Amino acid sequence: MSEGNQQEFSLPLLRVGDRAEIARLVDAYSTNIYRLALKMLANPQDAEDVLQNTFLKAIQALPKFEGRSSLSTWLYRIAANEALMTLRRRKPEIEFSPTIDAIESEELALNEFTNWCCLPEGDLISSEAQSYLDQAIQELSEKLRVVFILRDIEKLSIRETSEALGLTETTVKTRLLRARLKLRELLSVYYGERLGTEKI
């Protein structure tokens, strides 16, 4: 589970709208939700809108929250839906695109076998490299991207990711593998070029 939920919250207080408890909840998860939105949308203004809408909706729904999933998984679920709706508003045709589901039946491609792990940490996480990481994640379809963000960036378990997205664990695992392999390929091309430069 992500690191943001180390604190415990009183559900009875949250359900009756206790403002101090709600403020504590917002403070504990606002970074996680903002980060999810930013990685999904690559646009700070859209990410801020998703952040605000997520907590507005959560606060409205708290009186009916039954606690079947954890608070954090529930918040991620609201936020993921908000982010996906924002993406669909940007590109309404995406919902009808046959290419999205086709991704899951694609061959798992492995074409890059450069070992770039030995690059110095400074090269791996330079500001240019970080921009590339952000660019590469946007090349994933939204369905693969949201799974990768929840599992590998926010560190939710497979089960929590499946709960947050309303998917089976098998689907989460399938999408996660494709997302990871695609990003590994993209990063291998990028860092492979840096490796070539280092050797010259």
Add this chain to the structure above:
Amino acid sequence: MKKEVNCGEFLESLSDYVDGILGDALCKEIENHMADCEDCRIVVDTLKKTIYLYHETASKTTIPLGVRERLFRSLDLDDFIQKGNLLENDVTF
């Protein structure tokens, strides 16, 4: 030919392997295969590094102060903006 089949099987189990949740028997088979297959060793190492880099760089992203302030105002929680700063260590990771 045998090597290709092993590489294919390896690929399907790759996520479970890097997550450390693969059963012992299959794990052992994969490690035996990797001992003879440099490409698969590279795939595992670079895949682990890919996951590490995304988590590591993203974990430095924290909510900007202005965004946090506007969030609290939009939720009618203005009076908790300052108080929340005391919790900063809990939400910065």
